[in-house]
Amino acid sequence: MLGNFSYHNPTKLYFGEDSLGNLKTELSNYGNNILFVYGGGSIKKSGLYDEIIAILNDCGKNVAEVSGVMPNPTTEKLYEGINIAREHKTDFILAVGGGSVCDYSKAVSVSIHCDDDPWEKYFIRFEEPICEIVPVGCVLTMAGTGSEMNGGSVITNHEAKLKIGHVFGDDVMPKFSILNPRYTMTLPKYQMCAGIYDIFNHICEQYFSGEDDNTSDYISEGLMKSLIHASRIAVKNPQDYEARSNIMWTATWALNTLVSRGKSEDWMVHMLGQAVGAYTDATHGMTLAAVSLPYYRYIMPYGLKKFSRFATGVWGISAEGKSDEQLASEGLSAMESWMKEIGLVMKISELGATEDMIEGIADATFILNGGYKVLDHDEVVQILKASM
Amino acid sequence: MLGNFSYHNPTKLYFGEDSLGNLKTELSNYGNNILFVYGGGSIKKSGLYDEIIAILNDCGKNVAEVSGVMPNPTTEKLYEGINIAREHKTDFILAVGGGSVCDYSKAVSVSIHCDDDPWEKYFIRFEEPICEIVPVGCVLTMAGTGSEMNGGSVITNHEAKLKIGHVFGDDVMPKFSILNPRYTMTLPKYQMCAGIYDIFNHICEQYFSGEDDNTSDYISEGLMKSLIHASRIAVKNPQDYEARSNIMWTATWALNTLVSRGKSEDWMVHMLGQAVGAYTDATHGMTLAAVSLPYYRYIMPYGLKKFSRFATGVWGISAEGKSDEQLASEGLSAMESWMKEIGLVMKISELGATEDMIEGIADATFILNGGYKVLDHDEVVQILKASM
Numbered sequence: 001m002l003g004n005f006s007y008h009n010p011t012k013l014y015f016g017e018d019s020l021g022n023l024k025t026e027l028s029n030y031g032n033n034i035l036f037v038y039g040g041g042s043i044k045k046s047g048l049y050d051e052i053i054a055i056l057n058d059c060g061k062n063v064a065e066v067s068g069v070m071p072n073p074t075t076e077k078l079y080e081g082i083n084i085a086r087e088h089k090t091d092f093i094l095a096v097g098g099g100s101v102c103d104y105s106k107a108v109s110v111s112i113h114c115d116d117d118p119w120e121k122y123f124i125r126f127e128e129p130i131c132e133i134v135p136v137g138c139v140l141t142m143a144g145t146g147s148e149m150n151g152g153s154v155i156t157n158h159e160a161k162l163k164i165g166h167v168f169g170d171d172v173m174p175k176f177s178i179l180n181p182r183y184t185m186t187l188p189k190y191q192m193c194a195g196i197y198d199i200f201n202h203i204c205e206q207y208f209s210g211e212d213d214n215t216s217d218y219i220s221e222g223l224m225k226s227l228i229h230a231s232r233i234a235v236k237n238p239q240d241y242e243a244r245s246n247i248m249w250t251a252t253w254a255l256n257t258l259v260s261r262g263k264s265e266d267w268m269v270h271m272l273g274q275a276v277g278a279y280t281d282a283t284h285g286m287t288l289a290a291v292s293l294p295y296y297r298y299i300m301p302y303g304l305k306k307f308s309r310f311a312t313g314v315w316g317i318s319a320e321g322k323s324d325e326q327l328a329s330e331g332l333s334a335m336e337s338w339m340k341e342i343g344l345v346m347k348i349s350e351l352g353a354t355e356d357m358i359e360g361i362a363d364a365t366f367i368l369n370g371g372y373k374v375l376d377h378d379e380v381v382q383i384l385k386a387s388m
Numbered sequence: 389m390l391g392n393f394s395y396h397n398p399t400k401l402y403f404g405e406d407s408l409g410n411l412k413t414e415l416s417n418y419g420n421n422i423l424f425v426y427g428g429g430s431i432k433k434s435g436l437y438d439e440i441i442a443i444l445n446d447c448g449k450n451v452a453e454v455s456g457v458m459p460n461p462t463t464e465k466l467y468e469g470i471n472i473a474r475e476h477k478t479d480f481i482l483a484v485g486g487g488s489v490c491d492y493s494k495a496v497s498v499s500i501h502c503d504d505d506p507w508e509k510y511f512i513r514f515e516e517p518i519c520e521i522v523p524v525g526c527v528l529t530m531a532g533t534g535s536e537m538n539g540g541s542v543i544t545n546h547e548a549k550l551k552i553g554h555v556f557g558d559d560v561m562p563k564f565s566i567l568n569p570r571y572t573m574t575l576p577k578y579q580m581c582a583g584i585y586d587i588f589n590h591i592c593e594q595y596f597s598g599e600d601d602n603t604s605d606y607i608s609e610g611l612m613k614s615l616i617h618a619s620r621i622a623v624k625n626p627q628d629y630e631a632r633s634n635i636m637w638t639a640t641w642a643l644n645t646l647v648s649r650g651k652s653e654d655w656m657v658h659m660l661g662q663a664v665g666a667y668t669d670a671t672h673g674m675t676l677a678a679v680s681l682p683y684y685r686y687i688m689p690y691g692l693k694k695f696s697r698f699a700t701g702v703w704g705i706s707a708e709g710k711s712d713e714q715l716a717s718e719g720l721s722a723m724e725s726w727m728k729e730i731g732l733v734m735k736i737s738e739l740g741a742t743e744d745m746i747e748g749i750a751d752a753t754f755i756l757n758g759g760y761k762v763l764d765h766d767e768v769v770q771i772l773k774a775s776m
Contacts, residue, residue: 002404004404006401012395013396014394015392015393016391016393017392018392019392212630213614214637215614215638217614219607222609222611226605242602245650246601246603253646
């Protein structure tokens with residue numbers, strides 16, 4: 001049943017090949033001291049770095065940079081960014097990159113004016129910011145996390161071997177995000193596919209939970225079908241602008257809170273994947289891909305109605321003459337075929353996980369209770385082993 | 389192809405049985421002089437009027453009322469509301485009712501501080517407001533128009549026999565909307581069904597246009613499927629809270645700009661229906677229902693690919709062994725069966741339209757060019773006659 005909920009997503013989106021043209025106008029709404037945050041050298045190679053710097057200079061902004069934000073941003077990197085941001089008296093953070101750069105920028109934004117240790121406060125104690133939040137804007141170069149239109153931030157603590165996400169409220173969502181599908185085209189295919197699966201799994205995490213036929217489930221099915229369709233085109237031709245556009249747009253709506261409204265959510269695949277990520281530092285989307293089918297096959301009997309619906313509503317499998325079990329299994333088999341077709345990693349062993357890590361990964365896996373089956377430690381171990 | 393576009397929808401939504409509990413907090417963000425706008429006596433009968441007044445008194449607000457806003461709000465009523473709002477030095481407009489009350493409140497909000505004639509400025513010359521806009525908040529009692537989360541406003545000029553809509557920008561969108569599905573349950577079944585078709589047609593107007601398989605089309609199909617599913621339950625049992633919830637939530641997303649992003653739109657059914665409405669004063673949703681199938685059957689050959697997709701994607705009709713024409717026709721037949729099943733009016737003659745009105749209605753029909761076929765006057769006449 002659609003229960004009580006609120007929905008408010010104030011992020012302004014600019015989409016398309018010409019979308020960077022809106023950056024100057026948007027920046028005019030904020031102060032002069034800009035913290036320009038980005039990842040590796042890819043935006044320098046692509047020329048985007050120079051374009052952004054030219055716009056910032058044109059606006060007369062005073063720019064400090066944080067570069068080298070890694071795919072799984074670390075606490076050490078967070079502290080570094082906070083220090084640079086404070087010294088610069090940062091008025092606005094411009095995140096240029098993928099989800100990690102956006103996530104990282106949000107973590108910096110809630111920490112600049114906060115005296116507490118941000119890892120302890122936000123990622124261990126899950127407190128909300130009460131300090132001034134420095135506004136963030138994003139120029140997205142990779143589709144996947146939805147971080148461009150939500151309050152989510154995932155940080156990794158290598159010492160503690162923990163990768164933890166905090167979903168902040170409306171105030172931490174980016175003020176604007178610029179989405180140009182062309183920017184995603186320089187990404188290696190492996191990263192593109194990982195992003196596609198990250199998107200797909202975001203929808204699954206919200207879909208495979210609850211018993212009702214509500215609007216959120218129908219929107220989720222539409223998004224999944226769009227993504228499957230576009231991914232098949234993009235894998236054959238990564239330069240297909242339309243396919244890359246639809247992937248990028250689906251990513252945003254897959255995780256901007258819309259499809260979870262009024263229903264419960266699962267997120268156990270992310271818990272498993274993040275624990276694998278903390279041990280292997282593997283690409284986020286691939287960790288999710290590798291643990292998904294062992295997990296979904298394990299919980300399928302507890303959510304048979306939804307898994308049957310998944311088979312017909314997403315994969316177009318006919319229900320005629322089939323038991324729910326058979327139909328549900330065929331849905332997961334169709335998903336498996338698609339995952340292999342687009343080149344996803346299907347085993348955590350391929351990501352560097354070894355037998356001796358299994359217990360540790362299981363210990364690092366947070367157990368959530370929104371899905372069809374609340375797992376115990378042994379079940380987590382069993383699922384991880386099925387992915388070896 | 390998903391072209392260049394922007395998306396920004398700042399309206400905050402509160403959904404569910406307890407959602408009115410948020411009104412007091414929201415009102416604390418605005419000034420003291422409240423214009424309380426509502427329609428007929430239904431909110432007095434239901435007790436909602438008393439609840440709202442109690443909240444306003446509790447907040448210490450200074451309240452003026454505009455009551456009797458009719459289903460197709462007129463220019464005369466608009467002038468009356470503007471005068472009351474000016475005398476009251478209105479800080480905030482609280483719209484309590486259906487789409488007409490929300491539409492009307494937005495028209496007042498852009499006119500209070502404007503010296504020009506609002507009908508001429510906004511609905512004939514389609515100018516944008518440059519004056520101060522008085523903020524609006526909504527408590528919705530009927531699902532249908534999506535007015536609770538968009539900038540749209542439709543006003544009828546009886547003298548000119550014109551019913552015209554203007555879609556204003558972000559600044560005119562409601563600051564918040566309170567959506568309690570229980571409030572929609574006191575509505576007569578005829579109005580509920582008219583609302584359901586209004587929602588369905590909003591999606592059709594955005595879906596039946598353009599050639600691409602983009603994400604917006606997939607989301608539209610999800611929304612249509614959810615609506616069809618919920619409508620069948622609600623027609624049998626209008627007190628089914630879950631069905632009424634899903635209808636209400638679908639209505640909001642059917643017309644808050646999401647499903648039109650990056651694609652062309654049609655809106656000819658609304659042009660035809662609004663012209664019928666200006667002549668008959670019939671319920672908006674029913675005017676749309678009565679002209680839809682004659683229109684869609686007429687344009688079907690020009691948009692065969694999309695009409696075929698509609699058959700499979702929305703109605704689950706198998707494409708096997710069928711020509712596109714056959715498949716597309718079967719989709720529209722399935723739509724017809726559903727429309728009859730939920731009790732929609734299928735002929736404009738049943739709404740009071742007579743043969744001698746046809747030419748006048750055709751003259752009053754604005755011809756748009758976003759759909760699969762740009763109609764001429766004779767084609768409009770032909771479509772209207774097919775609905776007699």
